[in-house]
Every structure is written in structure tokens, then in C-alpha cells.
Amino acid sequence: MxxxxxxxxxxxxxxxxxxxxxxxxxxxxxxxxxxxxxxxxxxxxxxxxxxxxxxxxxxxxxxxxxxxxxxxxxxGFVDTHIHYAQTDIIASYGEQLLAWLERYTFPAEARFADPDHAAAVASFFCDELLRNGTTTAMAFATVHGTSVDALFEAARQRRMRLITGKVLMDRNCPDFLRDTAESGDAESRALVERWHGRDRLLYAVTPRFAATSSPEQMTRAGRLFAEHPGLYLQSHVAENRCEIEWIARLYPDARSYLNVYDGFGQLGPRSVYAHCIWLDDADRARMAATGAAMSFCPTSNLFLGSGLFDLASARAQGIRVGIGTDVGAGTSFSMLQTLNEAYKVLQLNNQRLSATDAFYLATLGGARSLYLDAQIGSxxxxxxxxxxxxxxxxxxxxxxxxxxxxxxxxxxxxxxxxxxxxxxxxxxxxxxxxxxxxxxxxxxxxxxx
The missing domain is CATH 2.30.40.10 (Urease, subunit C, domain 1)
Structure with missing residues (x-):
């Protein structure tokens, strides 16, 4: 026929x-x-x-x-964790996570209050993804609504699948990047109405990490995530030991760092957590039970000296796992180079990553971690x-x-x-x-x- x-x-x-x-x-x-x-x-x-x-x-x-x-x-490759606003600070020397944020990330993100700057970076960023074979990405913007608009518009013009959202950050950050629980929630809701489900675009509620959002902001973020069908949530967890110690001081009643997010209703299908290095078996079991996904970010974990991801334990628990380049602490937009580093990370952790496993993670595995495997990935x-x-x-x-x-x-x-x-x-x-x-x-x- x-x-x-x-x-x-x-x-x-x-x-x-x-x-x-x-x-x-x-x-x-x-x-x-x-x-x-x-x-x-x-x-x-x-x-x-x-x-x-x-x-x-x-x-x-x-x-x-x-x-x-x-x-x-x-x-097409699926990048499950990347910061478009950090494009211009890729390959910046000499820091681990918390110092990296203060020295490089926060000053770079301040520039995204300017819509022209945001649009220029967003255009370059999307072109660079496509130049490296990445057709779907879950990306962090900044606290500025203009940064979200710019990235969504650049992706829309290129007909890409893209997930992003306004960063929520109302404490433990510079004043020039600080929102409030109320303003962050209101602006996020407006962006959801403007962009979520438009063409191939999807919105992610985006608390940067538990240290930079107050309990009130975290409560509102969890509520917004639950209220809108199909909405995503993205954040960071258990990346760096100093970060974990800080979270423990801020949330002394939480069993673990992951438990902080769980307590605010932020675990579930379409929630994606970058890094997940310093988790225990109870944390992994909870991620599996709720349907939350991990983004394995090998180049940034090596670059910032954060630690080695445990893929075998994630697989044993049945957790959804994708690959993230995590630019700009990640050192390449290339998924091929990121898989190269993933192999080495797992070698250091006495684990193997076959080529077929690697390309699965970069395609269908990434799509599954984003609950998009009915649309992309195969x-x-x-x-x-x-x-x-x-x-x-x-x-x-x-x-x-x-x-x-x-x-x-x-x-x-x-x-x-x-x-x-x-x-x-x-x-x-x-x-x-x-x-x-x-x-x-x-x-x-x-x-x-």
C-alpha cells in the first residue's frame, strides 16, 4: 500500500x-x-x-x-537541567557551589532585568542547543519575568519543546535578585497563564533551592504545582555537602534535604531535581514512590567538585533519570561530551555506563523523566x-x-x-x-x- x-x-x-x-x-x-x-x-x-x-x-x-x-x-537529545542565564559564565574559574553562586551566578543573573539582554542570550542559547542536537530542554531562567518571556519566545520561534519558569528566591540572596512570597507567586501564575501549554512550551515552578526560599514561598510553590494540571517543578537537591549542612540548619525538623521539598508538596510526577548526589536509600525510595525524577549532571558535578552520582542505586529503586548539561557550571552544551563525563563519573563510582544505556538516558530516558515519552524520545x-x-x-x-x-x-x-x-x-x-x-x-x- x-x-x-x-x-x-x-x-x-x-x-x-x-x-x-x-x-x-x-x-x-x-x-x-x-x-x-x-x-x-x-x-x-x-x-x-x-x-x-x-x-x-x-x-x-x-x-x-x-x-x-x-x-x-x-x-533529538533531551537536556533535563540547564541554566540559560549562566551561558556567559561557563568556564569560570575556581569555586565550589555556594561560592560559585555568590561570585558568578548572581551577578550574571542580575543582567536579565534588561529584556534586550535576556532576548539576546535566549536566542544564542536555543541556537547552541540545536547546534549540539538538543531539541528539548528543561531550563532555569532568573527571578525576572522578562527572562522567562525571552526564553519561551526564542524556543517558540524555533518550534522547540522547552520547559522553564521564573526562579523563586525571597531570602539568602542579593537584594537585586530577591522577590517575595507574594510577588513570586503572582508573577509565576501570570507566566503560567501566558505560556503553559502554548505550542510546545511548558511551565515549571522553580524554587532555586530550599535555602533561598522561605517556608511561605515554598508552601506557595507546592500549592501552585498541585493546582495546575501538567505543570512542572524543578529545583536542586543534595549537590554539595556544605549546602546540605546549611539546609539542615535552616530546616532542623526535616529528616533530610529531600524531605524539605516533600514537606511542601513538591515531589510528584513532573518534578525534576538536579544532582541528587548525597541522598540515602530512604530519599531514593521516596522519589521513586512519588514519581519524581533525577537529573544526572556529570560535568558540573566534576567542575564544582560536588561528588559522584550513584546511577546504580537510582536504577535499583526504579527512579526516572535523565541527563543534564547544567550549563554554566556544566562545561559543555554537547550531550556527547556530557555522556563522556557521565561514563567517567560512574567509573570512579565503580559502576559501568554502556553506550546504549548512555544514549537511552539522553533520548527516551530524558523524555520519560519529563513525562513526555508519549510525545518525544523515540x-x-x-x-x-x-x-x-x-x-x-x-x-x-x-x-x-x-x-x-x-x-x-x-x-x-x-x-x-x-x-x-x-x-x-x-x-x-x-x-x-x-x-x-x-x-x-x-x-x-x-x-x-
């Missing part, structure tokens, strides 16, 4: 890989791989996926087809057609090493260890090229069958 050919139907051809479930649990059955495959896309959504030989017999002869043979096509029919095209010949070293690879797993491992933004040949959002890659016109061919 031949598929119909409206103008909205297009296709891409190349080596295609996506995940149907977690390979750590289901092994080879968790993924679907086509050495030469075709992905048909209608109205920005996956219509069908299959071997090129079968698909060519079905597709209309005049379909527009982007030919990426020789390259690997994966669902190439199942009806899913939004976001994908990244990786070039295994992007650098001389990659090409030489690839020539000695004996399996798909080995090639994936080489890509995540030696790859970076140069390996991203193209990024497509809702089926369409993002238009940021010179390689798009040089290395691919748009043809009629």
Missing part, C-alpha cells in the same frame, strides 16, 4: 536508532536499529519507520527525502519528529577510530567519547532542518525518489 503524498509528507534516510525501553532492563529488545532506514514524517510527526527497501516501495515517487546515508539518526508513530544526525567521520580521529569498530555498541561508545558539536551534522525539529548546520547542505542530499 502506497502512503499518500500531501505536501506535508517528507522523509529522511540513513542509519537509524531509537529506544523502545530501557536497555539496562531489556537488553537488545529495548532498541530498534536500521542499518539503512527511512523515517517518514507527516505534519511534523512520525508517520512510519522501516527498512529503506520496504519504505521505498511505499513512499510516493515525488516525496522530498533528506539523504543522510553514512550518518546515524537518533531522536520514533514511534505519532511522536514529534525531532532528531539529530551524527557524523561518525566528523573528525580525522573519529574516522580513524570508527574504521576499527566491530559493532554498533562500539561505534556509539566512540561517538560519545570522541564526539562533540562537530559530530552533529544536522538537527531537525518537527521534521524540518533547524538550519544551523553548514553540513546540512554539504553532506546531505534532498532528492525526489
Amino acid at each position: 502506497t502512503l499518500p503524498a500531501p505536501q506535508t509528507l517528507r522523509a529522511v534516510r540513513g542509519e537509524i536508532l531509537h529506544f523502545l525501553s530501557d536497555p539496562a532492563a531489556y537488553g537488545a529488545a529495548a532498541s530498534e536499529h536500521f542499518a539503512d532506514g527511512i523515517l517518514a514524517i507527516r505534519d511534523g510527526h512520525v508517520a512510519e519507520l522501516g527498512p529503506a527497501e520496504d519504505m521505498l516501495a511505499k513512499l510516493p515517487s515525488d516525496i522530498v527525502l533528506d539523504d543522510y546515508r553514512g550518518k546515524l539518526i537518533l531522536p 520514533f514511534l508513530s505519532g511522536h514529534e519528529a525531532d532528531f539529530v544526525v551524527l557524523d561518525p567521520q566528523a573528525t580525522p580521529l573519529l574516522a580513524r577510530r570508527m574504521a576499527n569498530c566491530a559493532s554498533l555498541d562500539e561505534r556509539l561508545f566512540v561517538l560519545m567519547m570522541l564526539g562533540d558539536d562537530r559530530a552533529v551534522a544536522a538537527t531537525h525539529v518537527m521534521g524540518e532542518p533547524a538550519g544551523l548546520h553548514p553540513a546540512l547542505s554539504k553532506n546531505s542530499k534532498t532528492v525526489n525518489l
Whole structure:
């Protein structure tokens, strides 16, 4: 049977890989791989996926087809924790978490009171995500409503999936970044009404962390999270030992740092907590029971000297886990480089991260941690057609090493260890090229069958 050919139907051809479930649990059955495959896309959504030989017999002869043979096509990367307002302080020297905030973060975020500055950074930030193959991100803005507007608008123009929200911070921060429990709540609600559910945009209630929000602000944040269907909540937990000691002094009655958030109704489906390094088994069990997710941020955890994430314990408890670049304490927008560091973190923690596990975390695993796996993260029919095209010949070293690879797993491992933004040949959002890659016109061919 031949598929119909409206103008909205297009296709891409190349080596295609996506995940149907977690390979750590289901092994080879968790993924679907086509050495030469075709992905048909209608109205920005996956219509069908299959071997090129079968698909060519079905597709209309005049379909527009982007030919990426020789390259690997994966669902777009999902970044579950990143700070867009810290773009300009990436690679700033010499501090751990609390000093980092005072010396670099707070002064940088003060500039986002200026809408023009916020718009310029948001535009660069979204382009940089797409240049690195990231099509969905959960991002922190600043306390300024203008920073949220700027980021949502930049993502909307690029048709990206993006989750963000106004940072809530009414104590233990500079006066120039301080809101109040009342103003933070009111402004958050206005932003929810303006942006949540518009196009591919979603709102996250965003207490920076328990130290910078008063109990009243935390109560209001939990209430807002509960009141609006589909709303998200994002924050930080158990990143740094000095931070944990501070939280214990501020909340002496709480059993743990995580328990502070739990007491204010901030754990549940669509709540995402970055870092989660210094948790115990009781904390992990509570995250699993409530459906809260962890964002594993290896580059920032190493850069700030925070500690080593325990992926094995998270998996043992059945917790949803995604990968976060955590720019600007994180040192790269590249998901490939972030997976590189994730492998090393787990090696230091006497754990293994296979290449298939890593790419699962960066795609379907991230989508599951955001409860978006019915929309993104795989190439199942009806899913939004976001994908990244990786070039295994992007650098001389990659090409030489690839020539000695004996399996798909080995090639994936080489890509995540030696790859970076140069390996991203193209990024497509809702089926369409993002238009940021010179390689798009040089290395691919748009043809009629």
C-alpha cells in the first residue's frame, strides 16, 4: 500500500536508532536499529519507520527525502537541567557551589532585568542547543519575568519543546535578585497563564533551592504545582555537602534535604531535581514512590567538585533519570561530551555506563523523566519528529577510530567519547532542518525518489 503524498509528507534516510525501553532492563529488545532506514514524517510527526527497501516501495515517487546515508539518526537529545542565564559564565574559574553562586551566578543573573539582554542570550542559547542536537530542554531562567518571556519566545520561534519558569528566591540572596512570597507567586501564575501549554512550551515552578526560599514561598510553590494540571517543578537537591549542612540548619525538623521539598508538596510526577548526589536509600525510595525524577549532571558535578552520582542505586529503586548539561557550571552544551563525563563519573563510582544505556538516558530516558515519552524520545508513530544526525567521520580521529569498530555498541561508545558539536551534522525539529548546520547542505542530499 502506497502512503499518500500531501505536501506535508517528507522523509529522511540513513542509519537509524531509537529506544523502545530501557536497555539496562531489556537488553537488545529495548532498541530498534536500521542499518539503512527511512523515517517518514507527516505534519511534523512520525508517520512510519522501516527498512529503506520496504519504505521505498511505499513512499510516493515525488516525496522530498533528506539523504543522510553514512550518518546515524537518533531522536533529538533531551537536556533535563540547564541554566540559560549562566551561558556567559561557563568556564569560570575556581569555586565550589555556594561560592560559585555568590561570585558568578548572581551577578550574571542580575543582567536579565534588561529584556534586550535576556532576548539576546535566549536566542544564542536555543541556537547552541540545536547546534549540539538538543531539541528539548528543561531550563532555569532568573527571578525576572522578562527572562522567562525571552526564553519561551526564542524556543517558540524555533518550534522547540522547552520547559522553564521564573526562579523563586525571597531570602539568602542579593537584594537585586530577591522577590517575595507574594510577588513570586503572582508573577509565576501570570507566566503560567501566558505560556503553559502554548505550542510546545511548558511551565515549571522553580524554587532555586530550599535555602533561598522561605517556608511561605515554598508552601506557595507546592500549592501552585498541585493546582495546575501538567505543570512542572524543578529545583536542586543534595549537590554539595556544605549546602546540605546549611539546609539542615535552616530546616532542623526535616529528616533530610529531600524531605524539605516533600514537606511542601513538591515531589510528584513532573518534578525534576538536579544532582541528587548525597541522598540515602530512604530519599531514593521516596522519589521513586512519588514519581519524581533525577537529573544526572556529570560535568558540573566534576567542575564544582560536588561528588559522584550513584546511577546504580537510582536504577535499583526504579527512579526516572535523565541527563543534564547544567550549563554554566556544566562545561559543555554537547550531550556527547556530557555522556563522556557521565561514563567517567560512574567509573570512579565503580559502576559501568554502556553506550546504549548512555544514549537511552539522553533520548527516551530524558523524555520519560519529563513525562513526555508519549510525545518525544523515540520514533514511534505519532511522536514529534525531532532528531539529530551524527557524523561518525566528523573528525580525522573519529574516522580513524570508527574504521576499527566491530559493532554498533562500539561505534556509539566512540561517538560519545570522541564526539562533540562537530559530530552533529544536522538537527531537525518537527521534521524540518533547524538550519544551523553548514553540513546540512554539504553532506546531505534532498532528492525526489
